Amino acid sequence: MKIIQTENLTRTYAVGSSTVNALRGVSLAVEMGEFVALMGPSGSGKSTMMHLLGCLDTPSAGSYWLEERDVSKLSKDERAEVRNNRIGFIFQTFNLLPRLNALENIALPLLYGRHGGDVNKQASEALGRVGLKPRARHKPNELSGGERQRVAIARALVTSPALILADEPTGNLDSKTGAEIMRLLVELCAEGHTILMVTHDAKVASHAGRILQMQDGEIVEERSTDVTA
Amino acid sequence: MSPLNTLLTALRGISSNALRTTLTTLGIVIGVASVIATLALGNGARAAVNANFRFLGSDQVQIDQDLELKNGQMQAQGKTLTYEDGLNMPSAVPLVDRAEMTVSGSAKLRYGRQTDDINFQGTDAGALLTVISQGQVQPVGWPSNKPLTPKDFIGQGRFFTDAEVLAGDSVCVLGYQTALDLFEGDNPIGQTVWVNRKPCQVIGVLAELEALNVEDRINTRPNDGLFLPVSFAIQNLFDTEPWVTIIAHVTDESKMEEAKAEIATYLRQRHGIPKGPDGKYADDFHMTTKQDVLGAQQQSAATFSLLLTALAIVSLVVGGIGIMNVMLVSVSERTREIGVRMAVGARGRDVVAQFLLEAVLLSAGGGLLGIAVGILTVPIAASLNQGVALLDPNSVPLAFGVSLVTGLVFGLYPALRASQLDPIEALRYE
Known part of the structure; x- marks a missing residue:
């Protein structure tokens, strides 16, 4: 099944009296279980692409099917629901809530929308998956950078989403810790998760199975890698 | 969430x-x-x-004589508000179905060799209760939230009846302290006392009373008192026609203002009060309702x-x-x-x-x-x-x-x- 399919995805912004074409008709398909890296210099449109694929934004033109469902024309609340159920986000700056402990941060998506079952148990399982069980009661400021990103990854996993979007996941980490995080993402991909990662670091991108190069709002180059670990 | x-x-x-x-x-x-x-x-x-006017019902209008100070004495201003004014009111005023009159004065009270100068109240059988309530009193130790009924004020015997008031019978009810002073512990019921040399039979004694307001208890003497049928008091205890206080009972509580207007018209007619050049009447009486008091x-x-x-x-x-x-x-x-x-x-x-x-x-x-x-x-x-x-x-x-x-x-x-x-x-x- 195609997790992502876009057709002629376009996004323009009005800046003053002129319009900026951030995305100029991108067509892309990502199969279930793929690990795709999106590369490009700043201003190339990769962040815009990320926001559209994450249902944080809606395209000016073109279509986007997530799990074969057209999500390009959903309302704000409907998009919130899609993000809640089907998408997990991993950010460069982790974006954990400082007042909540690790477990509570992971449980956050489960509190919104309709998720059955034991919230604590599910959050605890996700925490176990990233190997941080003993840190459950620690606040983000009591965790190292790598640990914080693991908690964030657990939060992205907890709802069993169709797609995990990672925005520069190693950008705020030293290279050793960054490598550990990348190993974890590759593991998750091997377990069947579909991951789309934005990065400008070629070494980081090399962990992905497919690398897309963006420039001026278009995908200008696409190549497959055989390195997966 | x-x-x-x-x-x-x-x-x-x-x-x-x-x-x-x-x-x-x-x-x-x-x-x-x-x-x-x-x-x-x-x-x-x-x-x-509510505490001070527990007995002035919301269907009642109290009518008082206007007074003025003359020769060092409070005297009626204009025409006297008389017993007859009240007696004829129910038949003359459509909205009033009953009127109770009270009168007060002072007299010498004697039993055997004991004498007492006393303020008396001449009342109707029912108006007695109004008098008590205007004294702002209650039986000693009465809980503030417990409602009072007329019989709570009786210590011994009974009040006089409407029949006795109409007939002007020579009966009386004594205040608690007055009875003690006069009879020194003997049973006063059935005894004859002399009020300004008129014989009068004691038929009841009030319960021991106290002022509602704690601060007033030192200055007030609610247990000194003598209550007589108003008709008896007017006939026997005054040299000239005394002024009375009238409590008029209105038939329809929602028409208090109309009732007041009717009463005013009735009294102006009886007292011959003309309309002044400014369109107002120089009334020699004033009226009070519970609403008035509440408003004030x-x-x-x-x-x-x-x-x-x-x-x-x-x-x-x-x-x-x-x-x-x-x-x-x-x-x-x-x-x-x-x-x-x-x-x-x-x-x-x-x-x-x-x-x-x-x-x-x-x-x-x-x-x-x-x-x-x-x-x-x-x-x-x-x-x-x-x-x-x-x-x-x-x-x-x-x-x-x-x-x-x-x-x-x-x-x-x-x-x-x-x-x-x-x-x-x-x-x-x-």
């Missing part, structure tokens, strides 16, 4: 900045306390009237109430703006948190609920504190308003409701603002 989780989230939001939060609620505290104090004043005025009492509390109401409104608005301000700051400080919550699936209404609930919790906390302060304020308000302030139990839920509404109203804008943030912008916010 479930209500419980919303509540927990909101509580966490508030507790993260306890000092700021507490200071913010100060306006609400003062506002709510003022609401409690204001209502206590109104309630106190009502309670005072409430007037005195009203000024003070107005002040407090103004204070309440200003404080609540200031408090509300304080809450709005702290919530706006909070939304701004937590922009990134809002972005994260939206990214993981919070809908607009989830964000609204979270911040609105925080605002309401803030104001409700202030409300609870204000209720406590308000309750403590009531005795102070009472001391500033001649003892007239009584906590109105209804004011507590009302004041709490007011604080909740304040939180809702002033919390709405910051909450809506939070919910309308763009998640992409919010996530980028530093």
Whole structure:
């Protein structure tokens, strides 16, 4: 099944009296279980692409099917629901809530929308998956950078989403810790998760199975890698 | 998000900045306390009237002679308000179905070799109760919230009856102390006493009474007294026709003002009072209803109430703006948190609920504190308003409701603002 399919995805912004074409008709398909890296210099449109694929934004033109469902024309609340159920986000700056402990941060998506079952148990399982069980009661400021990103990854996993979007996941980490995080993402991909990662670091991108190069709002180059670990 | 989780989230939001939060609620505290104090004043005025006029029914008009000071004595002004004025009133005034007359004066009371100079009251069988109530008395130790019935005032024997009043029978009822003084412990019932050399049979003794108002108990002597049928008193105890007080019973309580107008017309006609050049009548009598008394009492509390109401409104608005301000700051400080919550699936209404609930919790906390302060304020308000302030139990839920509404109203804008943030912008916010 195609997790992502876009057709002629376009996004323009009005800046003053002129319009900026951030995305100029991108067509892309990502199969279930793929690990795709999106590369490009700043201003190339990769962040815009990320926001559209994450249902944080809606395209000016073109279509986007997530799990074969057209999500390009959903309302704000409907998009919130899609993000809640089907998408997990991993950010460069982790974006954990400082007042909540690790477990509570992971449980956050489960509190919104309709998720059955034991919230604590599910959050605890996700925490176990990233190997941080003993840190459950620690606040983000009591965790190292790598640990914080693991908690964030657990939060992205907890709802069993169709797609995990990672925005520069190693950008705020030293290279050793960054490598550990990348190993974890590759593991998750091997377990069947579909991951789309934005990065400008070629070494980081090399962990992905497919690398897309963006420039001026278009995908200008696409190549497959055989390195997966 | 479930209500419980919303509540927990909101509580966490508030507790993260306890000092700021507490200071913010100060306006609400003062506002709510003022609401409690204001209502206590109104309630106190009502309670005072109800206590003082327990017997002046809401269907009754009290008519008194206008008096003037002449040669060092209070004398009737204009024509005397007579027993006949009252006697003929029910047949002449359609809205009045009964009138009770009372008269008062002083006399020498004798039994055996004991004599006593005493103020007597000539009354109807029913008007006796009105006299007692206007003395603002109650049986000794009577609980303030227990209703009084006429027979609670009888110590021994009975009151005189309508038949005895109509016939002008020479019977009388003694005050508790008067009976003690005169009979020194003997049973007075059935004995004959002399009132200004007229024989009169004692048929009853009142219960021991005390002034309603504690401060008045030293100066008043409610247990000295002699009650006689009004007709007997008028015929035997006055040199000239005395003025009476008339209690007119109105047939329809909703027509008190019409009844007063009819009574005035009737009395003006009997007393021959012409319309003055200014269109007003130079009446020689005045009328009082329970509504009049209530109005006058409430007037005195009203000024003070107005002040407090103004204070309440200003404080609540200031408090509300304080809450709005702290919530706006909070939304701004937590922009990134809002972005994260939206990214993981919070809908607009989830964000609204979270911040609105925080605002309401803030104001409700202030409300609870204000209720406590308000309750403590009531005795102070009472001391500033001649003892007239009584906590109105209804004011507590009302004041709490007011604080909740304040939180809702002033919390709405910051909450809506939070919910309308763009998640992409919010996530980028530093």
